[in-house]
Amino acid sequence: MLERRHVRFLALEIDDEARLRRLLSAVERVLRHGRLVLGPEVQEFERCIAERCRRKYAVGVSSGSAALLLGLRSVGIGPGDEVITTSLSWIATANAIATTGATPVFADVGDDLNIDPASVRQLVTRRTKAILPVHWTGKVCRMTALTEIAEQHGLMVIEDAAQAFDASHHGRKAGSFGVVGCFSMNAMKVFAACGDAGMVVTDREDVYRRVLALRYNGTVNREECIEISLNERLDTLQAAILLQRLNDVEAIIAQRREVAGWYGEALKGVVEIPQEAPGERDTWYTYTIRAPRRDELKAFLESRGVETRIHHPFLMPEQPAHREGARGKFPNAQRLVGQVLCLPGTEKIRREEVDYVAACVREFYGR
Numbered sequence: 001m002l003e004r005r006h007v008r009f010l011a012l013e014i015d016d017e018a019r020l021r022r023l024l025s026a027v028e029r030v031l032r033h034g035r036l037v038l039g040p041e042v043q044e045f046e047r048c049i050a051e052r053c054r055r056k057y058a059v060g061v062s063s064g065s066a067a068l069l070l071g072l073r074s075v076g077i078g079p080g081d082e083v084i085t086t087s088l089s090w091i092a093t094a095n096a097i098a099t100t101g102a103t104p105v106f107a108d109v110g111d112d113l114n115i116d117p118a119s120v121r122q123l124v125t126r127r128t129k130a131i132l133p134v135h136w137t138g139k140v141c142r143m144t145a146l147t148e149i150a151e152q153h154g155l156m157v158i159e160d161a162a163q164a165f166d167a168s169h170h171g172r173k174a175g176s177f178g179v180v181g182c183f184s185m186n187a188m189k190v191f192a193a194c195g196d197a198g199m200v201v202t203d204r205e206d207v208y209r210r211v212l213a214l215r216y217n218g219t220v221n222r223e224e225c226i227e228i229s230l231n232e233r234l235d236t237l238q239a240a241i242l243l244q245r246l247n248d249v250e251a252i253i254a255q256r257r258e259v260a261g262w263y264g265e266a267l268k269g270v271v272e273i274p275q276e277a278p279g280e281r282d283t284w285y286t287y288t289i290r291a292p293r294r295d296e297l298k299a300f301l302e303s304r305g306v307e308t309r310i311h312h313p314f315l316m317p318e319q320p321a322h323r324e325g326a327r328g329k330f331p332n333a334q335r336l337v338g339q340v341l342c343l344p345g346t347e348k349i350r351r352e353e354v355d356y357v358a359a360c361v362r363e364f365y366g367r
C-alpha cells in the first residue's frame with residue numbers, strides 16, 4: 001500500500017513571500033490614498049480586463065452573481081422572458097435569471113459537461129429571449145453552434161464565464177462571444193480576489209451605461225435613481241489585489257494545464273477524463289472526472305487523505321428552490337450528476353501529489 005499523504009483540494013493561503021509582499025504593498029497604496037469607493041484601481045482594473053477580453057467596456061461589480069444579475073438586467077431580461085441555460089452549474093446561474101423575474105429553462109449537457117446546442121434548439125419558444133451558456137470547468141462552450149441558434153431565432157447570448165477567465169476557443173476569449181460576458185473573481189476561482197469580486201464586459205455603450213447605473217442603486221450622476229437596484233460595486237481593495245494578481249494569471253493557468261496533463265497520462269483508460277479539443281485553451285477551474293461508483297470512490301479517496309469535491313451534487317433544476325415546475329429536459333445531465341468528481345488540481349499541487357491521487361484512483365478500480 002502507498003504511504004498515506006494528505007492532499008488538499010484548495011489552499012487559499014499565500015505562501016509565496018514575494019507574491020505576499022506585492023499584494024500587501026498594493027493594499028497599502030489604497031489605504032494611503034484613501035479613495036476606497038470606486039477608487040482609481042477599479043477603473044484601471046476595468047481597463048485591463050476589457051483589453052484582455054478584447055471588449056470595449058468592463059464594469060467591476062461585487063461578485064459573479066451580481067455580474068450575472070446586472071448583465072441580464074442591462075439587456076432588458078425580465079418578467080415574462082425565458083432564458084435557456086445549462087442544467088449543470090453553480091446555482092448562482094439560475095438564481096440570477098430567476099431574480100430578474102424571467103424563467104430559467106434548463107438544457108441538457110454533453111459529455112464535456114457543457115450545454116448541448118441540440119438540446120438548446122429544442123427548448124426555444126416564442127418567449128425565449130436569451131441563451132446563457134456557462135463555460136463549465138474553464139472550458140468554452142460550443143459557441144459556434146450556440147451563436148448560430150441565437151442568430152436564427154433572434155436571441156441574445158449572455159455568457160457565464162465565471163470559471164473561464166482567459167479561456168479561449170480558436171483564439172477567441174471567453175466573455176467575448178455574447179452581448180454580455182460575466183466573470184467571477186471570488187477567492188476560489190483561477191483568477192481570484194481575496195474575497196468577492198465580479199466583472200461585466202460588453203461592446204455596447206448603452207449596456208455599459210446601464211450596468212454602471214445598476215451597480216449603484218440604479219443611479220446616474222450619483223443622486224438620481226432611474227431604476228430599482230442595489231449596491232453591487234467592486235471594492236477598491238479587491239481591484240488593487242486583482243490588478244496585482246493579473247500579472248500571475250498566465251503562469252497559474254499554465255501550471256493548471258500542466259497538472260491536467262499529468263492527470264491525463266496517469267488516469268487514461270481508468271476513468272473518463274476531461275479532454276481539451278483542438279483549438280481550445282481550457283483553464284481547468286476544476287479537474288472533473290466521470291467516475292462509476294463515484295460516492296464509493298470519493299469515500300475511498302478521503303480514507304487515503306485525498307480531498308475531493310462534487311460540483312455539484314444537485315442539478316440546478318433539481319434544487320429545492322427550483323424543482324417545482326422547473327422547465328427543460330436534461331437526461332444526460334441526470335446521468336452525469338452521479339458521476340462527476342473534482343480532483344485536487346490547482347496550481348499549487350505538486351507532481352508527487354498528482355501521482356499519489358492517480359495511484360489511489362487506480363487502486364480503487366483495481367488497475
Ligand SMILES: *Cc1c(COP(=O)(O)O)cnc(C)c1O
Pocket residue numbers: 063064065066089090092093134160162163184185186196197198
Ligand atoms: C462562482 C460562480 C458563479 C458565482 O460567482 P460568485 O462570485 O461566487 O457570486 C456563477 N456561476 C458560476 C459558473 C460560478 O462558478
